[in-house]
Amino acid sequence: MDIHMNCYGKLHIKEIINASEPYTNLGGSLMEKETIEAMAQAAGTCIEYEKLRDAVCEKAAQLTNNEAAFVTTGASAGLELSAAACMSLDSAGNLDMLPETSAFSKNEILVMDGDVLDIIPYWRLTGLTGAKIIKVKPDVESIKAAVCERTAACMLFPASVYERGIPTCEELIPVLKEACVKVIVDAAAQLPPASNLWYYTKTLGADLAIFSGGKHIKGPQSTGLIVGNRELIDLCRTAASPNPGLGRAFKTGKEELAGFITALELFVLEDEEERFNRQEKRLLKIAEIVTERTGIRAEMLRQGRLGTYQPLLHLYLPKPLTAKECNIYTRSLTPGIDVGVYPPEFCMEENTVFINAYNLKEGQAEAVAEGICGYISKMCG
Numbered sequence: 001m002d003i004h005m006n007c008y009g010k011l012h013i014k015e016i017i018n019a020s021e022p023y024t025n026l027g028g029s030l031m032e033k034e035t036i037e038a039m040a041q042a043a044g045t046c047i048e049y050e051k052l053r054d055a056v057c058e059k060a061a062q063l064t065n066n067e068a069a070f071v072t073t074g075a076s077a078g079l080e081l082s083a084a085a086c087m088s089l090d091s092a093g094n095l096d097m098l099p100e101t102s103a104f105s106k107n108e109i110l111v112m113d114g115d116v117l118d119i120i121p122y123w124r125l126t127g128l129t130g131a132k133i134i135k136v137k138p139d140v141e142s143i144k145a146a147v148c149e150r151t152a153a154c155m156l157f158p159a160s161v162y163e164r165g166i167p168t169c170e171e172l173i174p175v176l177k178e179a180c181v182k183v184i185v186d187a188a189a190q191l192p193p194a195s196n197l198w199y200y201t202k203t204l205g206a207d208l209a210i211f212s213g214g215k216h217i218k219g220p221q222s223t224g225l226i227v228g229n230r231e232l233i234d235l236c237r238t239a240a241s242p243n244p245g246l247g248r249a250f251k252t253g254k255e256e257l258a259g260f261i262t263a264l265e266l267f268v269l270e271d272e273e274e275r276f277n278r279q280e281k282r283l284l285k286i287a288e289i290v291t292e293r294t295g296i297r298a299e300m301l302r303q304g305r306l307g308t309y310q311p312l313l314h315l316y317l318p319k320p321l322t323a324k325e326c327n328i329y330t331r332s333l334t335p336g337i338d339v340g341v342y343p344p345e346f347c348m349e350e351n352t353v354f355i356n357a358y359n360l361k362e363g364q365a366e367a368v369a370e371g372i373c374g375y376i377s378k379m380c381g
């Protein structure tokens with residue numbers, strides 16, 4: 001085996017060009033070189049772990065204009081730590097008892113019932129804390145009626161597609177605050193704009209909001225961020241590693257802490273319009289090549305799939321060709337190319353391919369266009 005081969009090659013793992021989304025299954029996002037360097041530096045030096053963690057969390061709070069922040073191993077870990085924190089606040093029970101909650105005065109988490117529960121099943125993870133999950137009919141009156149003295153928190157999932165037919169965060173958070181219910185917002189993929197890092201907490205008044213570090217923030221794939229109320233964030237910290245409680249399983253290494261905070265700073269400081277324009281330029285390149293070579297229709301949208309601020313390209317394949325078949329073809333190429341296929345909940349026609357340039361590197365737009373043209377010409381002769 002050639003020692004100079006790259007690590008993926010040695011393992012016979014093929015490179016994929018990500019023209020869809022920073023999906024976990026594709027390895028999340030790509031890190032900037034500053035982030036990679038920070039991780040390499042951290043890996044070579046021992047430090048006092050808790051001091052590093054606290055400094056990183058304090059800086060994350062400053063960068064996101066929040067009272068406090070906690071960096072953990074992913075949005076999913078954030079959901080569990082947040083649920084544990086909300087149950088422990090003002091309670092006879094304490095974090096060391098979890099997942100045994102009989103001593104807790106508040107041990108119920110409200111979620112809104114409906115299709116959303118199948119589309120994003122992450123709400124289930126809060127149950128690992130021992131919390132009882134209560135599914136509530138998704139309208140304001142039913143939610144108000146479901147609140148009782150055992151309610152520890154209500155979990156909300158913002159995004160145009162998740163909030164279809166159910167009350168939005170904008171409608172619900174004021175009602176829940178009036179009823180003195182803690183609100184946890186799972187905003188894992190609701191970026192950009194960077195201002196969403198404080199929108200749910202500072203503008204809408206949620207107690208905690210949670211983001212993935214490995215998606216749009218472009219941090220290490222195994223990181224996540226909780227922001228919001230200081231008292232609750234302190235409880236998240238107590239519940240988490242290195243303490244040997246429920247959250248010991250969520251250990252952020254020194255490398256991940258260093259990488260995450262570097263990525264977060266780059267993300268927050270980057271000019272939104274510059275980021276948007278850079279992505280749009282790559283998408284326009286793809287649209288230009290594909291439409292010129294195949295004559296199919298292309299459409300540029302100024303909003304991401306989940307209602308976020310990023311450009312998105314739609315390519316309408318000649319029927320009966322489908323985005324799913326196109327994806328199978330482009331994934332079989334070397335390198336593979338992941339073009340966007342809408343899952344059913346988006347209710348899009350099957351011939352719609354979406355392209356997101358968030359993780360496209362210089363020169364990859366051409367490869368994406370070639371791949372799609374190759375599929376169309378193979379099928380249409």
Ligand SMILES: *Cc1c(COP(=O)(O)O)cnc(C)c1O
Nearest residue numbers: 074075076122186188189212224
């Ligand atoms: C991706 C995602 C998660 C999981 O995030 P990780 O950082 O991978 O743990 C949770 N909730 C939503 C809405 C997501 O999109």
